[in-house]
Amino acid sequence: MKLLRIKAIAKKELIQIRRDPLSLAIAFLMPVMQLFIYGYAITFDVNNIKTVVLDRDRSSLSRELVSEFESSGYFTIAAYIDRYNDIDTFFKMNRAKVAIIIPERFSKEMKAGKSAQVGVILDGSDSNTATIAQGYIDAVGLLFAQRSGGAKLSPAVDMRGRVWYNPELKSRNFIIPGLIVVIMAVIVALLTSLTVAREWERGTMEQLISTPVSPAELIVGKLIPYFCIGLADILMAISVGVFWFGVPLKGSPLLLILLAMIFTFGGVSFGILISISAKGSQAIASQMALLSTFLPSFLLSGFMFAISNMPAVLQLVTYIFPARYFVTISKGIFLKGNSAEMLAWEALLLTLFGIAVFILAVRKFRKRMD
Amino acid sequence: MTPAGEIAVKVERLRRTFGDFVAVDDIDLEVKKGEIFGFLGPNGAGKSTTIRMLCGLLAPTAGSGHVGGFNIMTESEEIKKRIGYMSQKFSLYDDLTVEENIDFFSGIYSVPAQQKKERKDWVLEMAGISDRKKSVTRTLAQGYKQRLALGCAVLHGPQLLFLDEPTSGVDPISRRNFWEIIYGMSKEGTTVFVTTHYMDEADYCDRLALIYRGRIIAGGTPHELRLQHMKKNVLEIDVENVVDAIDILYKSGIEAAIFGSRIHAEVDNAELSGPAIRNILEQSAIKVRGMERIEPSLEDVFVTLIEVS
Numbered sequence: 001m002k003l004l005r006i007k008a009i010a011k012k013e014l015i016q017i018r019r020d021p022l023s024l025a026i027a028f029l030m031p032v033m034q035l036f037i038y039g040y041a042i043t044f045d046v047n048n049i050k051t052v053v054l055d056r057d058r059s060s061l062s063r064e065l066v067s068e069f070e071s072s073g074y075f076t077i078a079a080y081i082d083r084y085n086d087i088d089t090f091f092k093m094n095r096a097k098v099a100i101i102i103p104e105r106f107s108k109e110m111k112a113g114k115s116a117q118v119g120v121i122l123d124g125s126d127s128n129t130a131t132i133a134q135g136y137i138d139a140v141g142l143l144f145a146q147r148s149g150g151a152k153l154s155p156a157v158d159m160r161g162r163v164w165y166n167p168e169l170k171s172r173n174f175i176i177p178g179l180i181v182v183i184m185a186v187i188v189a190l191l192t193s194l195t196v197a198r199e200w201e202r203g204t205m206e207q208l209i210s211t212p213v214s215p216a217e218l219i220v221g222k223l224i225p226y227f228c229i230g231l232a233d234i235l236m237a238i239s240v241g242v243f244w245f246g247v248p249l250k251g252s253p254l255l256l257i258l259l260a261m262i263f264t265f266g267g268v269s270f271g272i273l274i275s276i277s278a279k280g281s282q283a284i285a286s287q288m289a290l291l292s293t294f295l296p297s298f299l300l301s302g303f304m305f306a307i308s309n310m311p312a313v314l315q316l317v318t319y320i321f322p323a324r325y326f327v328t329i330s331k332g333i334f335l336k337g338n339s340a341e342m343l344a345w346e347a348l349l350l351t352l353f354g355i356a357v358f359i360l361a362v363r364k365f366r367k368r369m370d
Numbered sequence: 371m372t373p374a375g376e377i378a379v380k381v382e383r384l385r386r387t388f389g390d391f392v393a394v395d396d397i398d399l400e401v402k403k404g405e406i407f408g409f410l411g412p413n414g415a416g417k418s419t420t421i422r423m424l425c426g427l428l429a430p431t432a433g434s435g436h437v438g439g440f441n442i443m444t445e446s447e448e449i450k451k452r453i454g455y456m457s458q459k460f461s462l463y464d465d466l467t468v469e470e471n472i473d474f475f476s477g478i479y480s481v482p483a484q485q486k487k488e489r490k491d492w493v494l495e496m497a498g499i500s501d502r503k504k505s506v507t508r509t510l511a512q513g514y515k516q517r518l519a520l521g522c523a524v525l526h527g528p529q530l531l532f533l534d535e536p537t538s539g540v541d542p543i544s545r546r547n548f549w550e551i552i553y554g555m556s557k558e559g560t561t562v563f564v565t566t567h568y569m570d571e572a573d574y575c576d577r578l579a580l581i582y583r584g585r586i587i588a589g590g591t592p593h594e595l596r597l598q599h600m601k602k603n604v605l606e607i608d609v610e611n612v613v614d615a616i617d618i619l620y621k622s623g624i625e626a627a628i629f630g631s632r633i634h635a636e637v638d639n640a641e642l643s644g645p646a647i648r649n650i651l652e653q654s655a656i657k658v659r660g661m662e663r664i665e666p667s668l669e670d671v672f673v674t675l676i677e678v679s
Contacts, residue, residue, distance in 0.1 A: 008477020012466065019465050203461045207523075210425050210455035211478045212447070367447070369427050 001220070005213055009221025013195065017225060026191055031233045034183045035176075035240050042179065044171035046132040050078040051098040052090050059107035061148070065118070068144045069100065074136045087121055097123040098133050110148065173248070176241040177334035178303035178327050181263075183237060185297040185323045186290065188230040188264055192271030193278070193289035195222050196365070200280040206369065215365040219358070223268050230264040231257075241334075250337035256330070259347055263326040266354030267293075270322075273361040297323030302331075325350045378403045378530055378561040379424060381435030381442065386419050386428065393419040395584035396433070401563055401577075403529075406556050408575030409565040410672070416584040417565040418458055421534045424563065425455045438530050454523035458534040458565075460515050462507055462522060468494070469503040471522060479526035493521030496551060513544030520551065524560075531555065533564040537571065549574045569669040580672060588675050592668060599675055600666040603640040607633040608660040609651065618654050619647070634664075 017023045051069065055062050069075045078096045081087065090096040101119035109116040120137055122130040199205035208218070238256065241247045249256070271289055278285035298304060300314070301323040307315055318324045325346040332338035340347070379401035386394040394416045401407040411417050422428035424437050426446025435441075440448040462471045472490050481489055494500040497517035499510065507515065516536055524531060533552070537545040549571070556562050556576075564575070572578055572592055579589040588595060609615040612628055619626040619635060624647065626635040637643035640663040648658050 002480055004477050004480050008474050011477075012463065012470070012474045015470060016463070016465055202464070203457070203459045204463055205461075206427065206457045206459070207455070207461040207519075208478070210427055210450060210453070210457070210523075211475070212451040212480075213478050367426070367450075368429060369422060370429055 001214065001217055005217045006221040006224070009213075009218060010224040013222055014225045017229070023191070023194075026187065027229045027233070031183050031187050031237060032240065035179065035237055038179050038183070039172070039176060039240075039245055042171075042175050044128065044132070044175075046129050046136075047074060048076045049074055049098055049129065049133050049136075050096045051075045051100060052079050052081050052087060052096040053077055054081050054084065054087070054099065054101045056104045057102045057106040061107040061110055062102045064148070065102065065106075065144055066100070068147075069137075069140055072136065072140050074133070074140075091123045091125075097126060097129055098137070172245055174331060174335060175303075176245050176247045177330040178301070180234065180237040180241060181301065181323050181326045181330050182294070182297045182303055184230065184234050184260075184264070185267060185293045185326075187233055188226065188267035189271035189274065189289040189293045190286060191229065192223065192226045192268045193274045193285040194282050195226070196272060196275035197278050197280060197282045197285040201282055209367040209369070215367065216362050219272055219362055219365060223265075223272060226268045226271075227264055230268060231261060234260045234264065247334060249334055251333035251339070255340055255343075256333045259326070259329050259333075259343065259350065262347065262350050262354055263322060263329075266322045266350060266357055269354055269358040269361055273357055273364065276361055276364050293323070296321040297327075300324065301327040303327050319349075322350055322353045325353075376403050377401070377436075378405075379407075379435070379437050379563060381424070381433060384420070384423060384433035384435060384442075385431045386416075386423060387431045392584050394423070394430075397581070397584075397586045399435075399579060399586070401561060403561050404556065404559055405576040406552065406562045406564065406574065408572050408578040409563065409581060410567070410569065410572055410578055411565075411581035412567055412676075415581045417567075417581060418534055420581070421455075421532050421563065421565055424449075425453060425532050426450055427455075452528055453530045453532060454526070454528040455532045456516075456519050456523045456534060456536055458538065460512075460519060462515070462519050464508040465506065467504055467506055468499055468510070468518060471507055471518065472503075472525070475522040475525050481525055489525050493518070493525065497521050513540045513547070516540055516544070516548060517551065520548070524555070529560060531560050531562045533562065535565055535567065537566060537568065545571070569672055570667075572668040578668075580675060582676055588671075595668065595671050596665050599671050602636045602638060602666075603643075604664050604666045604670070605635045605637055605640055605644060605647065606662055606664045607635060607647065607651075607658065609633065610657050610659065614654075615651055615656050618651060618656065622650050624650075 017027065053066055055066065066077065070077055075098065079090065081090070084101070087099040090099070099121040101121070103117065103119070106116050106118065118141065122133055124130050196205075199208065235257065238249070238253070242249050270293075274288045274292070275285045278288055300307075300318045300321055302318070303323070307318050307324070310318070328346050329343050329350075332343055377400060379399060381397070381399045383396045383398065384394060385392070385396050397420065409417055409420065419428065423430045424442065426442065426449045430442065434443065437449045438452045440452075442449065463474070466474065469490070472493055476486050476489065491500075494503055497514055497520075499514050499518065502510065502514075507518065510518065520533070520536065537548050540548065545568075552562055552564065553574070566572075575592065577589070577591050578595060579586050581587070588599060590598065606629070607615070612631060612633060616626055616628060616633055619633070624635055624637070626633050635643075635647060644661055644663075648661060651658050
């Protein structure tokens, strides 16, 4: 390995990135844009659920119940309807997700001290919202019963749950640390996926492989600028998460940055491995990079869905995606303030992944045209 | 120096196939140190495939050989340390400036720091682009690009230089200029292996091999080729009215063609046919100002050879 050669290649790559608007956009514009778009778009918090009311009682008590729902902030009354069949219309038109049906004898039974039944219908086609709405409805119902004093509630066990690490249960707090990982996994792989394929496509590789440059020198030289860009992107993303979205960073920022470096190394190495495999076609290389990073890091990293809930086989599959480790690391450091020892396993696997992929890339690169 | 040391390139039964297609069909080549070796043939004959195998860019399907003393089958990386290669397609970085390209290849060839400046200035001067070192390479004319590419390929002062169609797509003045540079390098002891499909460039070479459809159909010095493969004599005739004269020669069954303002006639024996031709022309009231036997051009030779094979 000659430092002079590595330096020459790194410098050349940097000049090329600087002169290529597309590379610049992918490197600096795309991650920030994605962070803002997804940061706002992906949320599990449910507010203002559109609700229709079929009030057959039409009493002051039934109106109180409805206003209890409204004042909770979770529900907005979209319409009062007269017929049961209207619910279907509202659901189908997506004008409501919840229907509340108050029966005729509601106030009579409440006043008589009996348990009054209120019908609730949820639009199950959006099961996520439905599940959350169900919880809110139960809570509102309980509150209403206590306040109106109609039903005597004396549960045998009074369970009070407390949520740790994210007490307000703000979904943004756990989405942003994971989202940073997903975005970076895609960006770093996408950036480097073009570098080798581009040289084959433009014919410059023919000259390069006629020189004494070694595969390791070439790959290290090419990776250096992209590694720096990737790291700068991660720092930028963490800053946006903390200062714009207000996500608390409980653990050590230094530890997060250090592990981000390992993750970035693996990411750029993976991208260049793809670029070498897709010899000669930038289009194929970039599509391979997108497919092999975006979906796995989105779906199989524990970012969206808990890995422990997946079938055993799929759980095994998640181990080959480095995003899995870095999602755990990022969430752990952001939300739980995890220390280095607690993340040692993830850090180790992340390191192994990076080294393995780098070696594979060096081995796979051939200084031949066939 | 031992005789073996005077051979720069030697390959035997070198073969390369792409699927069913035989691009290079069991060729033998021998290039002596310090000579300009021309590898001639029409497009698609197998020139680039051969030169790529010699430079270690393409694995031969079969055969054996040495370049600069190293085995082409097993020691291609050693070969790459000692050669300069210029590919057919311009393959420097279009988006880098002239100077950035030179600096890049200086780094790749590990040119020592104290020589870098001197080598860079030499390349700029040789290519005639000292005033354009800050220009993006894309904006250079083809002739300058080729010379810059040559300069970048020899930054490390290689003993062996492989040039694949270095003058294709370049104007005639730049072509001559380019050949002068190659001459200069050859004089300083560099062995030059150059491919071309311009037959008129063959005369610049010390020795030649002609490749056609993957096979070498002739080889030797330009003079040898002319003697061995051109059995007929060529007479150059200087007449007043070229068009009328060629018409008359055709009608008399003599093979002739117009070369500029003169006529070239192919005959079996110049001594016998010369006076006869003069007679025929003068009978038709065409004044013959001069007539002499000349050496056939290499283009004539190659056309003849390709017709035979």
